[in-house]
Amino acid sequence: MKYLKTAVCAAALTVFATSVFARDLVMNANTSDPAQKQAMEDLIADFEAAYPEIDVKFNLYDHEAFKVAMRNFLTSDAPDLITWNAGNRMKVFVELDLLEDVSDVWASEGLAEKMPAVLTASSVDGKQYAVPYAYYAWGFYYRKDLFEKAGITKTPETWDELLEVGAKLNAAGITPVTIGSKELWPTAGWFDFLNMRVNGGEFHAQLMDGKVAYTDDRVKAVFQKWGELVNSDFFIDNHPAYSFQEALPFMNQGDAAMYLLAPFIVSMFPEDVRAQVEWFPFPIIDPAVGIWEDAPTDAFMIPKNAKNKEDARLFLAFAAQADVQTKTAGTLDMLPPNVNASVKDDRFAQGGFAQLGKASGIMQFYDRDTDPALAKVGMEGFQEFMQNPDRLDQILERIEAERARIYGAL
Amino acid sequence: MTDSQTMSDDRPRKTGTFFRRNKLAIMPLVFIAPAFAMFSLFVIWPIIQSVGLSFVEWQGIGPKTWVGLDNYRELLGDQVFWTSLVNNLYWLALFLLAPVMGLFIALFLNQNVFGIRLVKSLFFFPFVVSQIVVGMIFAWFYDPAFGLLATLLKPLGIGIPAILADENWATFGIIAAGLWPQTAYCMILYLTGLNSVNPEVIEAARLDGAKGWRLLVKIVLPQLRAATFIALVVTVIGALRSFDLVAVMTSGGPYNSSNVLAYYMYDNAISRYRMGYASAIATILFLIMDVYIAWFLMRLLRNEKGAR
Numbered sequence: 001m002k003y004l005k006t007a008v009c010a011a012a013l014t015v016f017a018t019s020v021f022a023r024d025l026v027m028n029a030n031t032s033d034p035a036q037k038q039a040m041e042d043l044i045a046d047f048e049a050a051y052p053e054i055d056v057k058f059n060l061y062d063h064e065a066f067k068v069a070m071r072n073f074l075t076s077d078a079p080d081l082i083t084w085n086a087g088n089r090m091k092v093f094v095e096l097d098l099l100e101d102v103s104d105v106w107a108s109e110g111l112a113e114k115m116p117a118v119l120t121a122s123s124v125d126g127k128q129y130a131v132p133y134a135y136y137a138w139g140f141y142y143r144k145d146l147f148e149k150a151g152i153t154k155t156p157e158t159w160d161e162l163l164e165v166g167a168k169l170n171a172a173g174i175t176p177v178t179i180g181s182k183e184l185w186p187t188a189g190w191f192d193f194l195n196m197r198v199n200g201g202e203f204h205a206q207l208m209d210g211k212v213a214y215t216d217d218r219v220k221a222v223f224q225k226w227g228e229l230v231n232s233d234f235f236i237d238n239h240p241a242y243s244f245q246e247a248l249p250f251m252n253q254g255d256a257a258m259y260l261l262a263p264f265i266v267s268m269f270p271e272d273v274r275a276q277v278e279w280f281p282f283p284i285i286d287p288a289v290g291i292w293e294d295a296p297t298d299a300f301m302i303p304k305n306a307k308n309k310e311d312a313r314l315f316l317a318f319a320a321q322a323d324v325q326t327k328t329a330g331t332l333d334m335l336p337p338n339v340n341a342s343v344k345d346d347r348f349a350q351g352g353f354a355q356l357g358k359a360s361g362i363m364q365f366y367d368r369d370t371d372p373a374l375a376k377v378g379m380e381g382f383q384e385f386m387q388n389p390d391r392l393d394q395i396l397e398r399i400e401a402e403r404a405r406i407y408g409a410l
Numbered sequence: 411m412t413d414s415q416t417m418s419d420d421r422p423r424k425t426g427t428f429f430r431r432n433k434l435a436i437m438p439l440v441f442i443a444p445a446f447a448m449f450s451l452f453v454i455w456p457i458i459q460s461v462g463l464s465f466v467e468w469q470g471i472g473p474k475t476w477v478g479l480d481n482y483r484e485l486l487g488d489q490v491f492w493t494s495l496v497n498n499l500y501w502l503a504l505f506l507l508a509p510v511m512g513l514f515i516a517l518f519l520n521q522n523v524f525g526i527r528l529v530k531s532l533f534f535f536p537f538v539v540s541q542i543v544v545g546m547i548f549a550w551f552y553d554p555a556f557g558l559l560a561t562l563l564k565p566l567g568i569g570i571p572a573i574l575a576d577e578n579w580a581t582f583g584i585i586a587a588g589l590w591p592q593t594a595y596c597m598i599l600y601l602t603g604l605n606s607v608n609p610e611v612i613e614a615a616r617l618d619g620a621k622g623w624r625l626l627v628k629i630v631l632p633q634l635r636a637a638t639f640i641a642l643v644v645t646v647i648g649a650l651r652s653f654d655l656v657a658v659m660t661s662g663g664p665y666n667s668s669n670v671l672a673y674y675m676y677d678n679a680i681s682r683y684r685m686g687y688a689s690a691i692a693t694i695l696f697l698i699m700d701v702y703i704a705w706f707l708m709r710l711l712r713n714e715k716g717a718r
Contacts, residue, residue, distance in 0.1 A: 067680075067681075071470045071471050096472045182660070182663060183661070237554070238575040238576075239575070240664035240665075241552070241553065241554055241572050241575035249555075373678075373684055376682050383663065383664060384665040387575075
């Protein structure tokens, strides 16, 4: 009888103990690529080691599925933490009052000084809603051996040099640039860089905010440059048939030499090809225009309806630490936003880091900076332009109509 | 009604409760009620909701703004909507090849030779495979650089366009992929139909000197009417709800040239966050389908009356 009593007491205590002391922290993440998944699992393991009383429940979603699911779970059964993109995509949810103001974490950890590069992207109206864990530079990944084969000795730094490189590669029977436009977004990288190099970042930001018409002459100037590339056979044929990964074999097999993309491509090259791949930033077109770069930023955020906001804040502070960021960004082949963290010692990360250090400013990316519906219509237009440069006027009118519908007439 | 009255009059009089007196009227309703409740909750109510959403602007969360008929007005001027509608018509027209091809394959396979069962099941195989897999296989098949089609035709000196990357070819490339499993399905319908064809009638026709084409059209086809009806129904439905192949093979691209209404609706709802506009497309698609469903139901009712 006495034994039974003890047993009941013990059982009751265990229930009590687990309900009070084990603190669950639910995290929904969109980091489904292999390297991303690894980085996130390592980060969580390290966090749990530092805070043994907290138990992180990790729910992984596919990128596209996450976009749909988050609209549901943010309003209904919100997790305590999410991964999402800083910048305009975050602002949408801030304006719907679905994300927690985490300015206090920024203040207590001194993040404004430690992460100056991502402060703007994390803020809406002077308050911070995100703590970034990695960002990355876009640029040209190119095969050094193919460049040598075509007699190219140095990477292009100006528009004319880029055209010359293309001519030499074409003469050697190599398509200068590979691109897969089936999923549309790789085309937007080209538009972003051409616009930022021709018209500068301030103009690009205005265009993204819907304050300039797409039929503006300055936008046409961008497509005039782009058209030069299309007309001198810069891009592989039939790119709408390929996803961004499916366009990679052209480079692997030596049929194409360059790819304008982001660091997540690095781990996708086969070992022997990767040894030949190097990186250079997008060339300067107008020297009078400042250097602006696309540097998409990935961050942690706390939903407004989260249950365990206290521990979520602990996690944000932990993820912002220099050594933690070094490790996470290293696994991701990306850059740590914390200035005290060290950048992975390889040519891609170092090259991107140096370029962003020179930048007059950074943008997120076309489909992260502007309205999602406009981004879709815009990128369809880019794809059509790359196939049919002569249709430019009607393409721009179509994009402009969508801009006017969303942002109003100018 | 008269029947029930005479029946109850014949019986010894009991205390006639309301339920007992109206048993014949009430019981069917009771039996229908559960199904009707489910159907209302999961089919009719969502349809009403969806039609309601087509009059607002809403991004899936947050406030809804009443815009009246604006979404429909925008649809009229939307080039992509018209492209999708025309593509739906292409689907509808070309998909009708499936019953025809299915019939001829069935006639060809309807013989008793060794191993015909294996051959029949091999022909039926494409229908067993998921549409997603069919889409991927055809996408690889069409691949302009590494695909089987290009590899086969290049040595012969025949240059073909990159089917899924070409605005004029993409839709037809997808329809061809869709016809593959659909033909298999129609074939199996006709094979079962052929089993029930009366051999004596055929024999009699043969004795009267009918053969070949005449025998097929005048004697065999009329006996396959039921199979033809079902084959048409599933094919038209298959054409109108074409979505998965489009999603897998082109995502509606290049630049919307292979879009169909169902995919354009999904695209607006999921990647553009325009629930109201997507609902307007859904409503139009629903109305188009209604025309067909009405025809189908009328025919079904007429057939049932005829059978009685």
